[in-house]
Amino acid sequence: MGSTATAALFLLLAAVPAVFAVTFKVGDTSGWTSGIDYTTWVTGKTFRVGDTLEFIYGLSHSVSVVDKAGYDGCVSSGATQNFADGDTKIDLKTVGTMHFLCPTFGHCLGGMKLAVLVLPTPSSPPSPPSPSSSPPSPMTPPPSPLTPTLSPSPPNAASKGVMSYGLIGVTIILMYGVMT
Numbered sequence: 001m002g003s004t005a006t007a008a009l010f011l012l013l014a015a016v017p018a019v020f021a022v023t024f025k026v027g028d029t030s031g032w033t034s035g036i037d038y039t040t041w042v043t044g045k046t047f048r049v050g051d052t053l054e055f056i057y058g059l060s061h062s063v064s065v066v067d068k069a070g071y072d073g074c075v076s077s078g079a080t081q082n083f084a085d086g087d088t089k090i091d092l093k094t095v096g097t098m099h100f101l102c103p104t105f106g107h108c109l110g111g112m113k114l115a116v117l118v119l120p121t122p123s124s125p126p127s128p129p130s131p132s133s134s135p136p137s138p139m140t141p142p143p144s145p146l147t148p149t150l151s152p153s154p155p156n157a158a159s160k161g162v163m164s165y166g167l168i169g170v171t172i173i174l175m176y177g178v179m180t
């Protein structure tokens, strides 16, 4: 294999994780409609940040982005987003569970709702470093709990030393006074 072909292969391998994003057609060929169990549709699928959900639906339906309470209770009044264009693409941008329902009366209660757990992308770092946290200083020694009890008696020795120097100094002064 020539070096150009090898380089091209490496480039291809390096580029694959970055462009690997999936568009999921909600309900597959059935689309977003009544009579589909979207809990079953979700089962076995892995959704990641960067993937896209595509809702394809008729005029009697629409898509509301709701929270878990809205999903559980089929309440669309607190929806953060509403779509009714018949072909709605939702980019999965954040890790966590996203909840959708059809706000048409009775449809959510009939099962037309969707909860999707969005996982981080495999290539993304596990946790970005926080700018406020400082790394541990290598100059700081670990605390030693044994130091206080094992220390010898430096104050006593130091005072003895001071007394010795004092005595020597007094002796020199006295001798100096005697000699002169």
Ligand SMILES: [Cu+2]
Residues within 6 Å of the ligand: 033, 034, 060, 061, 062, 102, 103, 104, 107, 112
């Ligand atoms: Cu509907």
